[in-house]
Amino acid sequence: MQTRLTINGQDLSREVAPATLLVELLRDELGLTGTHIGCDTSQCGACNVLIDGVAVKSCTLLAVQADGKAVTTIEGLATGDTLHPMQAAFREAHGLQCGFCTPGMVMAGIEIVRRRGPNVDAETIAHDLEGNLCRCTGYMNIIKAIEAGARMMGETANA
Amino acid sequence: MREFAYARPASLADAASAFANGGEAAFIAGGHTLLPAIKSRLRMPDTLVDLAHVAGLTGIARDGDRLWIGAMTTHATVTGDATVAAAIPGLARLAAGIGDPQVRNRGTLGGVIANNDPAADYPAAVLALDAIVETDRGSYAADDYFQGMFATALADGEIVRRIGFRVPQAAAYAKFRHPASRYAVVGVFVARFADGVRVAVTGAGPGVFRWADAEAALSTDFSAAAVKGLTLDDGDLNTDIHASAEFRAHLAGVMLADAIAAA
Ligand SMILES: Cc1cc2nc3c(=O)[nH]c(=O)nc-3n(C[C@H](O)[C@H](O)[C@H](O)COP(=O)(O)OP(=O)(O)OC[C@H]3O[C@@H](n4cnc5c(N)ncnc54)[C@H](O)[C@@H]3O)c2cc1C
Ligand code: FES
Numbered sequence: 299m300q301t302r303l304t305i306n307g308q309d310l311s312r313e314v315a316p317a318t319l320l321v322e323l324l325r326d327e328l329g330l331t332g333t334h335i336g337c338d339t340s341q342c343g344a345c346n347v348l349i350d351g352v353a354v355k356s357c358t359l360l361a362v363q364a365d366g367k368a369v370t371t372i373e374g375l376a377t378g379d380t381l382h383p384m385q386a387a388f389r390e391a392h393g394l395q396c397g398f399c400t401p402g403m404v405m406a407g408i409e410i411v412r413r414r415g416p417n418v419d420a421e422t423i424a425h426d427l428e429g430n431l432c433r434c435t436g437y438m439n440i441i442k443a444i445e446a447g448a449r450m451m452g453e454t455a456n457a
Numbered sequence: 458m459r460e461f462a463y464a465r466p467a468s469l470a471d472a473a474s475a476f477a478n479g480g481e482a483a484f485i486a487g488g489h490t491l492l493p494a495i496k497s498r499l500r501m502p503d504t505l506v507d508l509a510h511v512a513g514l515t516g517i518a519r520d521g522d523r524l525w526i527g528a529m530t531t532h533a534t535v536t537g538d539a540t541v542a543a544a545i546p547g548l549a550r551l552a553a554g555i556g557d558p559q560v561r562n563r564g565t566l567g568g569v570i571a572n573n574d575p576a577a578d579y580p581a582a583v584l585a586l587d588a589i590v591e592t593d594r595g596s597y598a599a600d601d602y603f604q605g606m607f608a609t610a611l612a613d614g615e616i617v618r619r620i621g622f623r624v625p626q627a628a629a630y631a632k633f634r635h636p637a638s639r640y641a642v643v644g645v646f647v648a649r650f651a652d653g654v655r656v657a658v659t660g661a662g663p664g665v666f667r668w669a670d671a672e673a674a675l676s677t678d679f680s681a682a683a684v685k686g687l688t689l690d691d692g693d694l695n696t697d698i699h700a701s702a703e704f705r706a707h708l709a710g711v712m713l714a715d716a717i718a719a720a
């Protein structure tokens with residue numbers, strides 16, 4: 299089925315088999331392997347991407363369902379060599395160990411700021427990460443990273 | 458490999474005919490039940506008919522003593538909607554407790570109601586709030602609509618358009634969530650109307666059901682004291698790897714007290 303999408307700011311028009319999951323289009327057909335697949339049950343959040351700015355699980359969405367929409371993956375967050383504030387915060391706060399969950403965590407962090415604003419507290423962040431699993435960190439540094447990233451996003455917005 | 462055709466109709470009539478001509482067809486709303494089921498080969502449809510672009514399946518409006526919510530309304534929208542918050546705040550809180558933020562951005566009211574998972578949250582609200590389920594062919598009272606595990610009054614190819622919740626004087630939902638799936642191990646929705654109290658229980662049995670003893674006690678005295686010590690008969694409840702029937706029977710009483718306190 300002919301499908302038109304914007305992926306990380308670039309227009310794309312191509313034939314997509316209806317059964318293709320968005321994550322399969324991204325990873326297998328477009329080589330955007332930053333979006334990960336961590337489960338088969340829609341529970342881990344490693345596959346989170348933004349669709350028109352809203353975080354969704356790309357393993358639980360058909361590529362054809364995203365027709366006409368703008369998709370942002372982890373590859374599309376930085377501007378040149380400048381990391382997105384949420385990415386920079388993960389590096390600063392050591393919000394990762396193996397890094398497998400990280401792309402989905404960064405997207406979940408951006409989603410939390412969209413819904414809760416840049417002054418969101420740690421307790422709310424912990425609660426709102428219920429759809430993201432990490433097997434390494436114990437979550438504490440992820441929460442710190444998102445808190446710091448949220449503040450930085452607030453400053454960037456006010457700058 | 459999975460393979461299916463995909464249709465993107467813009468009207469109810471076109472959706473119905475795409476379904477009728479689609480072999481083993483299925484509607485797709487948010488896809489957060491259907492796509493996991495397809496991935497695990499529990500469902501193998503020939504055609505998916507996407508409801509996302511069908512006109513008339515969205516919107517939230519209060520009309521007299523009813524709050525109408527379109528079938529394609531996501532859980533996130535219900536969570537944040539001012540009309541819902543003003544009419545039935547307990548319903549907005551229920552939606553806020555479904556799954557996780559990413560699930561709520563996609564999952565829809567109509568999808569939950571059509572699927573009727575015995576551990577889903579919304580069926581308890583639809584039943585306790587004496588709702589009307591309006592479809593492309595007619596409408597059903599909630600009491601007639603739910604027919605046990607994954608079973609509803611919907612005919613093959615019938616489309617849920619919107620749900621009309623009766624606005625109560627007070628209402629609240631309490632659930633004991635399964636820590637991994639977030640579904641209800643037991644959830645209880647309590648709704649107080651001028652003419653009596655309705656109580657619906659999800660997660661505990663093979664499908665959502667009303668709790669007559671609790672309704673009777675609360676209709677004369679709407680307080681936790683009135684139902685203290687009340688438990689469900691565990692003979693009709695589920696035992697699975699998550700909880701025994703006995704545990705669920707007790708939990709229902711605890712959730713009932715929590716819901717009354719929150720209403
Ligand atoms: C990780 C995870 C956690 C979840 N946690 C919870 C939870 O805590 N509580 C809870 O209640 N649910 C939970 N869910 C389920 C979630 O709420 C789903 O979104 C919901 O059950 C189905 O809605 P949907 O829009 O995704 O429907 P879909 O998956 O698109 O469809 C489900 C079924 O309904 C049919 N259908 C959909 N819309 C209509 C319509 N308008 N008319 C007729 N038939 C229709 C479809 O054909 C299909 O058979 C969870 C899901 C996931 C993946
Ligand atoms: S891969 Fe999508 S939720 Fe796990």
Ligand code: FES
Binds near residue numbers: 431
């Ligand atoms: S850092 Fe390894 S899974 Fe989260």
